[in-house]
Amino acid sequence: MIRFENVTKVYKTDGHRRTILEQASFTLKPGISYGILGINGAGKSTTMRLIAGTEEPTRGLVKRGLRVSWPLGFGGGFHPQMTGRDNVKFIARIYGEDPKRVLDFVEDFSELGSYLDVPIRTYSSGMNARLAFGMSMAIPFDCYLIDEVTSVGDGRFARRCEEVFSQRRKHADVIMISHSMEVIRAWCTQGIVLLNGRAIVYEDVNDAIEVYHRLNA
Structure with a gap:
């Protein structure tokens, strides 16, 4: 409630x-x-x-x-001077999640490869969105917040976003x-x-x- x-x-x-x-x-x-x-x-x-x-x-x-989640795909909580990897581990700890499990999910889902090890400030908007959406899906929430964003990236990645989020919605509100x-x-x-x-x-x-x-x- x-x-x-x-x-x-x-x-x-x-x-x-x-x-x-x-x-x-x-x-x-x-x-x-x-x-x-x-x-x-x-x-x-x-x-x-x-x-x-x-x-x-x-x-x-x-x-x-x-x-309750942060707004889906929102990357404003990332520290721009930290790498994507360090941001993921830091946020996982804040939410009491296993950093390794969360990192493994985000690494596979975002498909950012070696860019996970460079500072967020160097990311394009598309890379930032991939990391943010992956982070949103890696942590289970009871309620997901969506502000005009339901998928990001090219058609194939957008379909992956929709598939994963459809699974999350079976056990969560929006x-x-x-x-x-x-x-x-x-x-x-x-x-x-x-x-x-x-x-x-x-x-x-x-x-x-x-x-x-x-x-x-």
């Missing part, structure tokens, strides 16, 4: 105040996959970062009763952001609509999509 309790998130820049969430309270239940919907600027990615724990609320609490409502329908059964600082959970994802379309009309 993931629970938002009176969560307020405010950004202050150059004297401007922007409120993303204002005293939002809602519960995301295990066994259900959710789509996060809202017009541009509503705070979808911010809400996902709050769920992931990569950002903290300005006020209120986010409680997690399950193991919380996702996508501008494609067909993707939301295919992956999610319930929806969260962000509007004016509020987060409204709809038990039928089609109801959430209908509201989203009205907001964008």
Whole structure:
């Protein structure tokens, strides 16, 4: 279960105040996959970062009763001066996983070869994505977060990503952001609509999509 309790998130820049969430309270239940919907600027990615724990609320609490991933394929947590190999081992230890097992998986999955032994800062965006996706799949989570990314790389590698993630989804939930409502329908059964600082959970994802379309009309 993931629970938002009176969560307020405010950004202050150059004297401007922007409120993303204002005293939002809602519960995301295990066994259900959710789509996060809202017009541009509503705070979808911010809400996902709050769920992931990569950002903290300005006020209120986010409680997690399950193991939540970082956004799928997100490589922002890598240290650019460290090698890919050292990043993988470091992250594995943080999550209490066997570094050798995780490294063996990522090494095979990413197909980066000798590039695993050079600093991340030298990677192309494609190499970074391969490492990040491999890392995401190497550690088992109860809930995977997806922000517009479901596969990376060329066609063959993209198919491998889809195959492995399909296996993970048999035992895990998904919380996702996508501008494609067909993707939301295919992956999610319930929806969260962000509007004016509020987060409204709809038990039928089609109801959430209908509201989203009205907001964008």
